[in-house]
Amino acid sequence: MFNYKDVLETIEMVEREHLDIRTVTMGISLLPCIRATAQETAKCVYDTVCKKAENIVKVTADLSAEYGIPIVNKRVSVTPVSLICAPFAGQADLVGKALDDAAKQLGIDFLGGYSALVHKGMADYERTFIQSIPEVLASTERLCSSVNVGSSKSGINMDAVGLMGKIIKQTAEATADRDGFGCAKLVVFCNAVEDNPFMAGAFHGVGESGTVINVGVSGPGVVQHAIEAIPDADLSELAEMIKRTAFKITRAGQLIAKEAAKRLGAEFGIVDLSLAPTPARGDSVAQILEEMGLECVGTHGTTACLAMLNDAVKKGGVMASSRVGGLSGAFIPVSEDIGMIESAEKGVLCLDKLEAMTAVCSVGLDMIAVPGDTSADTISAIIADEAAIGMINNKTTAVRLIPAPGKGVGDQVNFGGLLGRAPIMPVHNQSANKFVRRGGLIPAPIHSNKN
Amino acid sequence: MRAVVTVVGKDKTGIISKVSTFLAERQVNILDISQTIMDEYFAMIMMVDLSRATMELSALAEECRAMGEKIGMSIHIQHEDIFNAMHSV
Structure with a gap:
């Protein structure tokens, strides 16, 4: 049997000190969705995300009730979209729209991964993709974007840094009616990580497995x-x-992460401390x-x-x-x-x-x-x-x-x-x-x- | 499956009776119970077995919350693993 102090401490952490699991994020690989055209790819992306994450809201609600700890956000991260749109970068917005629609269908507030990794060099298709970001962030609600412009191993791509200054300005202007809200969904990284569960910078790295649950704790x-x-x-x-x-906080996160992964048929990825x-x-x-x-x-x-x-x-x-x-x-x-x-x-x-x-x-x-x-x-x-x-x-x-x-x-x-x-x-x-x-x-x- | 029920609030007559009746009606078996009064505040912790319970833990948690409101106490039921995880190395 547990002692009073431990049990009441946990209850007090939740009730008075805002202990919560900040996010349960499902990482989904979109590499199997690449098709010959942007339209076919977008359809497959929508279907894949809706299928793999279909139970994320229900499962997290159940876990929250069973363990008595609030789970604030349910989210999805996907493979950097620039990679799956390489042959038709000019139409990447179709995939962006499909992802936004999927987020709405699932009932999650944000979905991350409208992203490009250009820390050493920027291919033509990546430049085209990045140029689509302002319009896509203005015309979608729940999609988040990130661009990695540098790393300790490769240096800093100043061409990409120069471009991102302009992209941020354009994104602000495209969402001027909402104080530049689009920029709140756009992150520019150095040394971006592949298993980040937090928005707006989450994406599912190519080194990850097919479907993963990553959990961010808080407190x-x-x-x-x-x-x-x-x-x-x-x-x-x-x-x-x-x-x-x-x-103690992390232990709660680890428990939720393992159980969520089991119930959602995904691998347990990481706990983000x-x-x-x-x-x-x-x-x-x-x-x-x-x-x-x-x-x-x-x-x-x-x-x-x-x-x-x-x-x-x-x-x-x-x-x-x-x-x-x-x-x-x-x-x-x-x-x-x-x-x-x-x-x-x-x-x-x-x-x-x-x-x-x-x-x-x-x-x-x-x-x-x-x-x-x-x-x-x-x-x-x-x-x-x-x-x-x-x-x-x-x-x-x-x-x-x-x-x-x-x-x-x-x-x-x-x-x-x-x-x-x-x-x-x-x-x-x-x-x-x-x-x-x-x-x-x-x-x-x-x-x-x-x- | 085992869970921990906690009941906290201002002390009054009949709390244990009300809570244990409420649990029995839902086929929740009490395995262990301990209770204390701290500064006029009543605190009770029960270890319960849910293997024959008539409802899922998540639904039971909601009913416990509502029951707590009815009798003016704070009642929680949580899977025992959360306490194992947080308070043991």
């Missing part, structure tokens, strides 16, 4: 509460407490950092606190799960975290500090609104900076910026729901045009030569 509120309980602890004790808490915030108060990574002793997130000391938090979460989580993967770290999406929003509104949290924070945690400059008149070259330069941090540090970094059309510093964008709201953050006005327009490849760092 910033649980960690914050654990820290609150030991107000006078030193940092070693704090790290231990975070480790123990991460262990990420602390993913939501705009709800008490479900914030920023508030954890403030509980650790910062007056306001973004002030001096933030990077050190975040580094310790991120490392302790991983240490606890790795022990708890047989297979760890995905992004695995603390997320710092500005619009999705009440503490980050409030700090940005006060002018404490700025883009430069966020960039420093991304060097010690996953995943990057995430859900940040910038002025609508920010140039494509400036956005490319921001992407290049972030990709450089990822490339040199052998980690995943990403950029999800929203250049909100017609808005400037002092305004805010509001996407509602899990995507939250974000004050417009200033960017530097000095140009990086010449650097960005040089194009070519930033060579891989010396430490990538390990063979």
Whole structure:
């Protein structure tokens, strides 16, 4: 029989501290769907996704009821669409539409994988595919897109970085009536991972098996509460407490992942040990950092606190799960975290500090609104900076910026729901045009030569 | 299959009776039961066997929640594995 403390702790984590399984994501390979024409391929893609994931909503609802833990999101990731559309890249939008329709049919909120991997070079069909992204994100609701522009092994493809600055601007303009909402569904990566369960950057890598279940856990509120309980602890004790808490959270994720995989006829892929915030108060990574002793997130000391938090979460989580993967770290999406929003509104949290924070945690400059008149070259330069941090540090970094059309510093964008709201953050006005327009490849760092 | 029923709330007369009758009506067999009062708050944990239960665990969870609301307590039923997973190495 269990003891009171353990049982009541679990109940309290769920009821008061927002413990949940953030996402159960089914990865589906679309490689068997390639047909002679775009129309036939789109039909097969729709049928495959609807068939393989047909029970995902029901199974996760059952699991949530049986184990007493909420499962917030049910999602699907697919093989990068640029690969299955290579012979007819000009009609990739048909496959995008089919995927969006499949997501609606399944009753899931997002489906990821309208993606291209161009970290070393960009073939003509990939360029054509990437150029379709703004229109496809504007004309679909639930489809998410990502582009990998660099890696530690290959360097940074600055031609792709230059192109993505323009694509982000076009996506914002194509969804100007919704504050550039399309950009919230578009991620630019360096060192993208093949088994990420979190949106908007999820896709199903070609190294994965046919159908896989990846689970993302969460629980910033649980960690914050654990820290609150030991107000006078030193940092070693704090790290231990975070480790123990991460262990428990991850164990819950592993249990759900294995059971979901069994019931859905898929392989168990990974558990992603990420602390993913939501705009709800008490479900914030920023508030954890403030509980650790910062007056306001973004002030001096933030990077050190975040580094310790991120490392302790991983240490606890790795022990708890047989297979760890995905992004695995603390997320710092500005619009999705009440503490980050409030700090940005006060002018404490700025883009430069966020960039420093991304060097010690996953995943990057995430859900940040910038002025609508920010140039494509400036956005490319921001992407290049972030990709450089990822490339040199052998980690995943990403950029999800929203250049909100017609808005400037002092305004805010509001996407509602899990995507939250974000004050417009200033960017530097000095140009990086010449650097960005040089194009070519930033060579891989010396430490990538390990063979 | 075994599950854990927890009943938490302000102490009053007849809680155990109401909850055990509710479970018996659904052919849920109580294997172990322990109960305590902490600061006027009643906390009860039961290990139950669902092998002859008249409904699925997910449906039972919903009925427990509704029953809890009716008698002014918080009642949960959860698969025992969640506690095994989270609280043992």
